[in-house]
Amino acid sequence: MHATPTRRPLTLEDTPALAELFAAVEATDGTDEHYDAEDLADELGDPHVELPHDSVGVWSGGELIGYARATGLPDATDVHLVYVEGAVRPDARGQGVGTDLVKWQVTRAAQLHHERFPDLPGEAHIQIHAPNTAKRDLYEGAGFQARRWFFDMRRPLDGDGIPVPAPAGGLRVVPFTAAYDDATRSAHNEAFRENWGHTPATADRWRHGATGARSFRPDVSFLALDGDEVAGYLLSHEYDAETAMTGVRECWIDRLGTRPAWRGSGVATALLTSCLRAGQEQGYRRAGLNVDSADANGALSLYERCGFRTLHTWTGYVRPL
Template sequence: MHATPAHRPLTLENAPALAELFAAVEAVDGTDEHYDAEDLADELGDPRLELPHDSAGVWSSGELVGYAKATGLRDATDVHLVYVEGAVRPDARGQGVGAGLVTWQVTRAAQLHRERFPDLPGEAHIQIHAPNTAKRDLYQGAGFQARRWFFDMRRPLDGGEIPVTAPAGGLRVVPFTAAYEEATRLAHNEAFRDHWGHTPTAAERWRHGTTGARSFRPDVSFLALDGDEVAGYLISHEYDAETAMTGIRECWIAQLGTRPGWRGSGVATALLTTCLRAGQEQGFRRAGLNVDGANATGALSLYERCGFRTLHTWIGYVKPL
């Protein structure tokens, strides 16, 4: 690379270039995360983002060699969170591109915090793949500190038939239907109310990233109902880019939660085993999920009991704003 890099915000039309950048990063960093242009167009279309202000791209010889985003939440309780992310193409590393993008992220995160919740404490958050020590060093140098550990877990589905459990107290596990979309969103906000880093999910964001995403799979998503009330829920996604790259259909369990009043009645286990059996019957070869290692509800041990094993570790880094 010899040309002086150009810096400009990303647009929706940059999704193919961003997909090429992600593929080059994945080939070296090995996170087992694969995205196509449509996936990234969805992410760039996040209603919380204002791309002209909340994104940055670094271009060299007409190619995208680095990017960054800062997503400031529009709701806050005790702390206002801004999520940052970014990457540099491997052949452009070591030239100051990453350091410049981190500086941009910190600056933009601080601006978003001042604009939206100046009277609350603010934090910038990022998850970094644990083996990527160079990226960790870069963010630590900018004042980020390791705060939490998260695990990508997988479970094969091509073995013997998976036994399904039932919840106690007469609760029913049923397939997800659109009639329960709003009740499920509210159940999710209640179930995760006391979890680290959780901010209530607004209806627009829920539709965009969860039930309205092209990756959403209602046929492997389930609800636990007490009468007509949502006691728990499991939302699954399937990513076409992942299947195309690996040749393996993976049922990704994006959301699993039980409302506090129904904990201890086997709701989560019943939802999970029902999903795994359905995925098995529908031709998925494995299931995957991401879990907070310090989740107070014991989610990690639940997943291990159901046959999931850790494949990747991610570290949540935080910087006060």
């Protein structure tokens, strides 16, 4: 006889149970995403998530069988975005757990939006792995619509050395240093200002998810400088859980951008190839990244020219709030 499921907010002490849930989901869904408890503690520690209000776990007999989270961004321009996520253990699917969690997400996302930016339009966003048709149907049934497609791309780093062309105009490509941290954040906000779904990164969110993250690797991260000004940047991460699970060191290119005034100067190509060569020299066996397939600045074609190929497709779903 199965225990009746119970719900309560997640706490940081729940990260081992959440890691077990993620492992069970990955074994069935095959997204090539691997997390350990420390990774999940980092995620739950997002400075803009209040776990008692912004998370929920579903428990059965002491086992976490489902979870959901909502993150309302602290800033907005034309639209206020709330990102939602969630998962259900494969052996607990088909019992209404996912339906209840999506209802919770929509309710909490609407609350966050109306608390923070009631005078702006609001949207709930989620990315769904394209082969997961059951999850797609669940969210479409709750009013989400497909709006954008994103590709996980990878490139092997074995073989011959990777040439690094210099950018035009006397720009220098140098390793990332903390002295340029806030200037890099500002450059990122400017570079992605017109991109779909972008909200400017605050200093605390930047430190948490970018240069202050446990996974951040400054030795495979680079800046393009014009004098002392950041014209472009590339920030890389390495995830210990991924390496432990696959036995392959992967350099994950998390952020790459060029400020508008320097586009067309070869900045992105120089940064990317500098990262790939450094990764190759430091023993990484592959590089990976995620890209918006409709990026207006030609990011997809750049990555394809540099040897990246698509491995997974994710669909960005949106629901008005």
